[in-house]
Amino acid sequence: MLYSLHVKNLALIKEQEIEFSKGLNILTGETGAGKSVVIGSVNLALGGKADPSLIRTGEEYALVELVFGVDSEEKKKLLQEMDIPVEDDGTLVLQRKIMQGRSISKVSGETVTAGQLRDISNILINIHGQNDHQELLHKKKHMEILDDYCADELSGPFCELKTVYDRMRDLEKELSEVHIDENARLREQELLEFEVGEITDAELVAGEDEELESSYRRMTNSRKISEAVGNASMLTGGGDEETAIDMIGRAVREMSSVSSYDKEIEGLLEQLSDVENLLADFNHAVSGYLDDLEFDDEKFKTVEDRLNIINHLKDKYGQSIELILEELEKKQERLDVLTDLDAHREKLQKELDESRSKALLLCKKVSDIRKKGAGELAGKLKSALIDLNFLDVQFEIDVRSDEDKISARGYDDVEFMISTNPGEAIRPLDQIASGGELSRIMLALKTVVADRDDISTLIFDEIDAGISGKTAWKVSEKLGALSRDHQIICITHLPQIAAMADSHFMIEKGLEDGRTVTNIYGLEGDSSINELARLLGGDEITDAAIKNAKEMHQMAEDAKRG
Template sequence: MLYSLHVKNLALIKEQEIEFSKGLNILTGETGAGKSVVIGSVNLALGAKADPSLIRTGEEYALVELVFGVENDLQRKMLEDLEIPVEEDGTLVIQRKVMQGRSVSKVSGETVTAKQLKDISNILINIHGQNDHQELLYKKKHIEILDNYCMDDLGGLFERLSGEYAKMKDLEKKLSETDIDENTRLRETELLEYEVKEISDAEPVIGEDEQLEVSYRKMVNGRKISEAANTALNLTGSGEMEESASDAVGRAVRELTSVASYDSEIEGLLSQISDVENLLADFNHALSGYIDSLEFDDEEFRTTEDRLNTLNHLKDKYGGSIEQVLKSLEEKEERLKAISDLDAHRDRLRKDYEDCLAGVKDLCKKISDVRRKGAQSLQEKLKDALIDLNFLDVQFEIKIDSSDDKITSKGYDEAQFMISTNPGEALRPLDQIASGGELSRIMLALKTVVADRDDISTLIFDEIDAGISGRTAWKVSQKLGELSANHQIICITHLPQIAAMADTHYMIEKGLDGGRTVTSIYALSEKLSEKELGRLLGGDELTEATLLNAREMKQMALDRKKQIKDMRNT
């Protein structure tokens, strides 16, 4: 669940922290108070596009921090698979700092990418914005919803189909490449023979170029290396210097030897300087041998240079490494063999393609069967959920069309939600008849049905009540109450029926601080919650009758929550 939201210097928020509770968290406030900033800040922390104009005027940065509690083993495992660290107590901190021209995202103190943030948010939270229900108007969204519902049964099939589909497309490409005329075949054969011979004659060996580069660099810089090595030898060993380091150390050894018998402490010092003398002698011997090895043969240099040029030419032409050159040789030999007997090669490819296509169709059929079975279950549950949301006489069906001509890596099905909201009316596509308020309720019904099948513990709804009122609003409130029994719900609303169901009620309001407008968010006590309900009920003044209505609404909500709890316990 989402433990807390901390926002600093974002839009009208100077600095604010909200601690959320389990169950149903309701946020209300006047229009323009900044309710959308709450959802916007959560989205921003989870990777939404960072607009520098959101930084509070006069400030250098904006900061959003979310603290989650990872409450089940599956979520923890999924995060571990993403190599995301979770604290021992199960907390996970997501922080995003937005500055002019850039932003930085961190999870538990480690910098992460936008892709990682998206993966993390898909595990922890589901956000339903004000316009998300419009996605239901697009048919491609329907198959996604159905697949999410059936994912436990589809996951392995999708993985197998993805591999077979990629194999089929590769065979399809190779088969199309065989569609060439005789002149083209002869030209390609001639070119391939030349390229195969060029690589084969060179006989490149993996790692050879690296060894040659070392040798060549040593040869090119031979004079510089020789001068430096001889100077070092003169300084440390016998040479042209009047007194080298070796001579000086030798004198030191002789001087200490002459007096060592007078003081035992000198014996220890003599032992140390003697070690230095021996190390220096070994060094001079090794350096002298290295200098002798610097004698390069001109022919050896030319041979090394020519070989290196040959290998670099092959790498430039056939790949950036010897490994790629050898891989290219293998591919060209295979292609040469194939087009030398094109008809037989084409026949083999066609058979492999047809066998693969048959396997792909078989997997598509299995996926389709799972979808059709899942569609029966989903449409029945959705119909029940829609009735609970005041669709009194609703018919709902998930229509699935399958076609071999529309095979993708996800199968060959198309799904479409069909609905009838009035008795005697035929089922029609959702986008042809559903209003904005109906779409909001259908989306809520979907969230309710799917929520019991996934492991996402936190759901956020931004004005799920759009376009509804009266009895329907109360039905939506009850459905949110049911959903909050097993999930943390954070909901922004302007309807008193929904606000009454709150387990924790928050107020969002604008005010002045030092002459500047600021948005503040705070939890309401029971009494203040009743007053806010009264305001939502619409009176210019809070009369006793309005407050009495608010109390009655709160009591109805409490009674309904008790019923929900009793039903779940039976």
């Protein structure tokens, strides 16, 4: 559940904190007092779009902080899989700091992305905004709602269907590409034959270009190499004048003449003798290298020609021999196709027919699950709608299948159908429902779905749009029933709904240091009754309004106990 909301420097809010309770939390206040800012701040903390204009005038930043309590082991496991830290007692702190040009989001002190926050919110909370019920006018939403209801059964078939459908689309694309006229086929075949022959004739060997380039570098620099190595040979021992090996030999003799006088000199002499031997070996190796360094014009021409061939192929087909050989394989495969195009078309068509047959079987499996779920969901929604004062409602979920409209989600078209008056034919939802009816249908959906999912906190922003009187009381009772197993946070203008509150909060504008501020505080006892009276009768709170408010509050208490 959501323990608390802390807001600082956001819009008209200087700094406020709300501590929510279990059950039904109601927020009331005059229009324009800032009720929507409260819901907006929750959205911000959960990764919503951060608008710097929301920062309170004159302040450098705005801050929103949510404190959740996570008591479900399944939720804790999901959060841990996302590398989200949860305290031992289940506490999870979400914080969003909004500054000009950027924002910083943290969870329990660790920085996270806005995307991660949204993933977390899907686990912890469900927010229903003022206009969300309008989505019910779109058939696409009907499909989403039904698929969410059947999610456990659909996940496996959806995964299989996507694989088969993707393969089917690939085959369709490949088949369309081989439908070319004969002249185009011959031109492409002729070019491929030339390219395949050009690469094949080169008889490329992986790695040979590196060896050739090394030989080419050595041969093109042979004069410079010969001079440098020859000088080294002369200096170390291959010259007529005194060389390094001569001087070290003399040094060895000098040390040998006195080595018998001191054992330490024997060690030094041994080291010097090793140097003499190493230098002699080096000089011998250098001499051999110089003997082999003869420049061979014919060999040089052979290496140069071979490199030219390889580099030409690299320019055309790939920057390495490995890539050229891969390109050869692709071109050979395409050439084989063009050589016997009719057989290839038949093969592709057979694979496509098989894939389509598999896709149709999976689509039927998905459709059967949807139709079964549609019956269950429609029945539950009808019962929930009756509870919300749809006295003679008929509600069906129409699942229509079309084998010519296969997709990765099946071949169904889903539409909500409703009749709200006796004798009236059942028709698509968007042709009948008013704004008030849509908000009640959405509440019915939330009620039904809440029994299946594990989200403990639901937020409703003016779910009471377009309703009043007895219907408002039915909505209030439904929210009260829903709050027995879920934490509900609800913004409302209706006294019938406010009366059902387990915790009641007032949002109002005021002046502080000459500036407008939004204040939020809890209402209890008489203060809550007075707010109900204001909602019932307007700004002037009369004795009659107070009496009505008390009666309404008592009715709500009786309903909750019932």
